[in-house]
Amino acid sequence: MGGSAIVDLWEGLRHAFWLIVTFDAELADIALRSLRVTLTALVIACLIALPLAALLAVRRFRWRRATIAVLNALMGLPPVVVGLIVYIFLSRSGPFGALGLLFTPTAMIIAQVIIIVPLIASIAHQSLRELWAEYHDLLISLNVTQMQKVRTLLWDARRALLTAALAGFGRGIGEVGAIMIVGGNIDNATRVLTTAIALETGKGEFALALALGFVLIALALGVNLLIHWVGQTERDSRW
Amino acid sequence: MVSDLFPLTLKGAETSRRGKRLVGPIDLSLDGQGLCVVMGPNGSGKTTLLRLMHGTARLTGGTVKWTCDTDTARHHQAFVFQQPVVLRRTVEENLAYPLQLRGVARKTARAAARDWSEKVGLEPHLQRRAMVLSGGEQQKLAIARALITDPTLVFLDEPTASLDGRAMREIEAILLQAKADGTRLILSTHDMGQARRIADEVVFMLGGKVHETGAAPQFFDAPQTPEARAFLQGDIVE
Ligand SMILES: Nc1ncnc2c1ncn2[C@@H]1O[C@H](COP(=O)(O)OP(=O)(O)O)[C@@H](O)[C@H]1O
Ligand SMILES: [Mg+2]
Numbered sequence: 001m002g003g004s005a006i007v008d009l010w011e012g013l014r015h016a017f018w019l020i021v022t023f024d025a026e027l028a029d030i031a032l033r034s035l036r037v038t039l040t041a042l043v044i045a046c047l048i049a050l051p052l053a054a055l056l057a058v059r060r061f062r063w064r065r066a067t068i069a070v071l072n073a074l075m076g077l078p079p080v081v082v083g084l085i086v087y088i089f090l091s092r093s094g095p096f097g098a099l100g101l102l103f104t105p106t107a108m109i110i111a112q113v114i115i116i117v118p119l120i121a122s123i124a125h126q127s128l129r130e131l132w133a134e135y136h137d138l139l140i141s142l143n144v145t146q147m148q149k150v151r152t153l154l155w156d157a158r159r160a161l162l163t164a165a166l167a168g169f170g171r172g173i174g175e176v177g178a179i180m181i182v183g184g185n186i187d188n189a190t191r192v193l194t195t196a197i198a199l200e201t202g203k204g205e206f207a208l209a210l211a212l213g214f215v216l217i218a219l220a221l222g223v224n225l226l227i228h229w230v231g232q233t234e235r236d237s238r239w
Numbered sequence: 240m241v242s243d244l245f246p247l248t249l250k251g252a253e254t255s256r257r258g259k260r261l262v263g264p265i266d267l268s269l270d271g272q273g274l275c276v277v278m279g280p281n282g283s284g285k286t287t288l289l290r291l292m293h294g295t296a297r298l299t300g301g302t303v304k305w306t307c308d309t310d311t312a313r314h315h316q317a318f319v320f321q322q323p324v325v326l327r328r329t330v331e332e333n334l335a336y337p338l339q340l341r342g343v344a345r346k347t348a349r350a351a352a353r354d355w356s357e358k359v360g361l362e363p364h365l366q367r368r369a370m371v372l373s374g375g376e377q378q379k380l381a382i383a384r385a386l387i388t389d390p391t392l393v394f395l396d397e398p399t400a401s402l403d404g405r406a407m408r409e410i411e412a413i414l415l416q417a418k419a420d421g422t423r424l425i426l427s428t429h430d431m432g433q434a435r436r437i438a439d440e441v442v443f444m445l446g447g448k449v450h451e452t453g454a455a456p457q458f459f460d461a462p463q464t465p466e467a468r469a470f471l472q473g474d475i476v477e
Contacts (some may be wrong), residue, residue: 084393131315131327132382134324135324135326137295137318137320137324138318138320138324141295141313141317141318142336142337142340143310143313143314144340148340152326156326156327156328
């Protein structure tokens with residue numbers, strides 16, 4: 001039993017290596033789709049989450065505390081449930097059924113955005129709030145506009161925000177439950193790394209599943225390293 | 240000078256928090272000649288008074304009047320805090336920041352930053368992160384950043400309270416130079432020696448109220464109230 005698992009692992013490594021060096025078309029297709037879906041979701045989620053986090057940090061509006069509580073609660077929302085809800089909204093009889101988005105990459109992007117916005121917003125809010133406490137007196141004294149305030153905070157907290165975005169990317173790229181439901185894991189259309197792994201494991205194709213898994217890990221690590229490196233060079237060149 | 244803000248008049252000005260009066264009521268009139276020192280023991284209300292004048296503490300009663308409204312007045316003022324606030328940027332970017340907010344061209348702002356860094360002796364640190372400067376250097380940075388927009392008036396809240404003698408001397412020299420260049424200064428301190436060295440005019444605070452005011456020589460030579468006399472002698476006054 002243990003021996004066969006090790007063999008599988010070894011086989012998986014070899015298979016993965018083979019698939020990658022031969023630039024296997026199907027694998028590349030699936031990996032690129034994973035990247036495309038998650039990066040698109042990440043960009044959209046950041047566009048929503050970062051300004052929201054900044055506003056929550058600097059403005060005292062009526063529903064502020066409630067919004068923060070809701071965001072924190074949404075962070076713990078099971079992705080499967082998000083998938084289910086998006087499914088209901090997009091299904092033919094649902095409110096957005098006419099758009100025909102169910103079982104498309106767009107549906108997967110929508111689900112991922114919903115899953116990672118609370119995560120990014122919460123982490124970003126935490127660091128922006130700390131920065132605002134530091135800057136508050138000076139910026140008020142300087143008569144800054146709301147816009148200048150937000151821009152200053154977002155810019156000066158950019159490293160922490162990058163970390164928040166990374167956390168969102170990690171959560172998105174590794175997510176399987178929601179996109180399985182709303183994407184349907186359709187070959188050549190909505191199959192991504194995680195859903196392919198689930199499928200191959202189900203079929204007993206452990207070597208292939210592992211190969212896909214290694215690619216997934218490599219992608220996640222690669223993006224992390226890339227962003228880390230970008231942050232590093234920026235720091236070196238500035239300071 | 241862009242505009243003359245003075246005279247400044249406070250009438251029954253006070254600030255409360257949760258129904259408790261922290262400072263006031265204060266009646267005070269300043270024509271802002273030279274350097275005005277707000278003196279008084281800890282907790283007497285110096286910081287709050289400066290913030291009330293600057294318009295960043297909530298006025299819960301009375302009035303604070305400049306020759307223009309408070310927001311416009313603040314545009315021609317700057318505030319240096321007891322604990323310097325430094326942006327998580329380089330020294331140069333810190334200095335350029337207020338100009339950048341006002342839409343000054345990048346090149347002009349950088350040139351001004353370089354200029355001011357020379358005046359306060361921070362030129363060697365121009366490209367360093369402001370966070371790694373010493374306390375005295377950070378306060379000099381904060382003062383230069385306050386002066387860079389050529390304000391009519393600068394408030395300084397105990398700017399040297401946590402600094403050693405040398406940094407204090409350097410900062411006092413910078414302030415006296417700014418005064419010579421025509422900038423009005425309102426500075427709070429609980430340091431009598433400092434007040435004697437630089438004050439032209441004194442506002443003595445006690446228990447949240449203005450206890451005594453006067454031109455510096457008169458105040459130091461012949462204080463009118465027993466509390467001011469005791470404070471000047473170094474007794475503990477509360
Ligand atoms: N944020 C605050 N909340 C409650 N009390 C405050 C606050 N700020 C100042 N005070 C009180 O107001 C009084 C004046 O404080 P402050 O203006 O800081 O005096 P000073 O600067 O002369 O030491 C003090 O009694 C202080 O405890
Ligand atoms: Mg104080």
